[in-house]
Amino acid sequence: MTVRYTKDHEYIRVEGDTGTVGISDYAQAQLGDVVYVELPAIGRVLNKGDEAAVVESVKAASEVFAPVSGTVTATNSELEGAPALVNEDSAGKGWFLRLQITDPAELDGLMTEEAYAEFIASIS
Template identity: 70%
Template sequence: MTSVRYSKDHEYVRVEGEEGVVGISHYAQSQLGDIVFVELPELGKVVEPGQEVAVVESVKAASEVYAPVSGAVIAVNAELEGNPALVNTAPEGEGWFLRLKITNPAELDALMDEAAYKAFVASLG
């Protein structure tokens, strides 16, 4: 079963079994503007919720990407090195940043489902 959860920092984690695919939401990429560079983490890096795992730079600003759940980085999206604009065109698809081996699935309960996230974004005005 695949489910997607969102953080208040606009990261998402798409849960696929014991793994999670992490990226930024459509809302986040729209706020950043044209993405020109993505700095990805090292394979094997162990992260906790709220810890910086990547950096995304746009023509407007640089922004940190935070881990939504604990885990170890088991893959990064090398496509972003040559084509960072994938984050703009498909942020929740081909524009993913990294894949984690989730170490504490209970942390997913602290994140928003899609309906709650949409309401959260709407409340931002």
């Protein structure tokens, strides 16, 4: 399993040709208490950088962008009734969607966990 990050604080956890997408712990901390999550339709085709979901907190609404291109194969329906899962476990139970990755080479343009940690340190 590989995890990669974007500069917009999305993560993608890659297993085979499937990627699980969510927002980083840093992002959920910046947002504050998450009160609503809008998820994409299963079967939706996303290009890298497309708006994939929306997360709303007590502070702001924020888009979640597709870190790579792919087709949505699953969404985390638990977030509809319990959006606070994003705050409680952003990298685990707080995931947003799963993608069938169409261009694995796009993963090469994303940050490793180490590079993302350095990026966070540089903006904090």
